[in-house]
Amino acid sequence: MASRALDIYQSLSEDDKRAFFGALAKDFAADPDQIDEAYRIYKSDRSNKHLAVLFRVCEPLRQELLRRLNLAQGATYELVKMRQDFLTLMKGHKDFESINADFVHLFASWFNRGFLVLKRIDWTTPASILEKIIRYEAVHKIQGWDDLRRRLDDRDRRCFGFFHPSIGDEPLIFVEVALTKGIPDKIQPILADDQYDIDAPELADSAAFFGISNCQVGLRGISFGNFLIKQVVQELKQELPNLKNFVTLSPLPTFRSWLEKTYQQ
DSSP states (O other): OHHHHHHHHHHOOHHHHHHHHHHHHHHTSOOHHHHHHHHHHHHHOOOHHHHHHHHHHHSOHHHHHHHHHTTSTTHHHHHHHHHHHHHHHTTTOGGGHHHHHHHHHHHHHHTOGGGOEEEEOOTTSOHHHHHHHHHHOOSSOOOHHHHHHHHTOTTTEEEEEEEOGGGTTOOSEEEEEEEESSOOOOSHHHHOSSOOSOSSGGGOOEEEEEEEEEOOGGGTTOOOHHHHHHHHHHHHHHHOTTOOEEEEOOOOTTHHHHHHHHHHO
16 A cells, blocks of 8 residues: 555655645644643643653654655655655645654654665776766766776775665765865865876875765755765774874865955955
């Protein structure tokens, strides 16, 4: 039944999807009368038993609906894509904000750090994943396969991503790292396709995180970046004990020229 429901959802028009979310907001909300009654009982007897009942009736029915939909094969990724639709359709609908909170609440549990798998992405990674890396790169656009291969070069580059067992080869987030001798002060040499700061990874003393990209719009608001960077630092330390500096290079094109011009004024 869950599979059938998700198939039907995918066939809906944009207006019908909006109506579906409208039904979730109205018909699958928590019952105010049950909440009032449970609170009245809990207020007179603040036991854990009555607190549990209060928690239960405060949970909107749509959370249970989403959990049941998630029982279908491949449903987790379908629900991520459903939220991607929802984020577009919720604009201008204040009554949809509670649905968004439910999605975030459930996804925060389903995509808990304990379920995420860290994988190194290199030139031996399946092409289906590499194609997605090119498509999802949101910081420094990858200019085709040659550019991608340069960014994955074993000599002075590393790339790592988080994956989730329930959604297969769809990356959740990935980070690109440049291995350098000394702390770099600009991004251009790192992005150049013909410059190498070191001839072997063991010669590097610094790792510069120069691009991190969230891949799934439907997981917006679910934090992965902090965990990813911290674990990648540990992976790099284990592989390359000579690394001493871990830094980021945040892209702000033309910022320096703007700042100099503004400061002079």
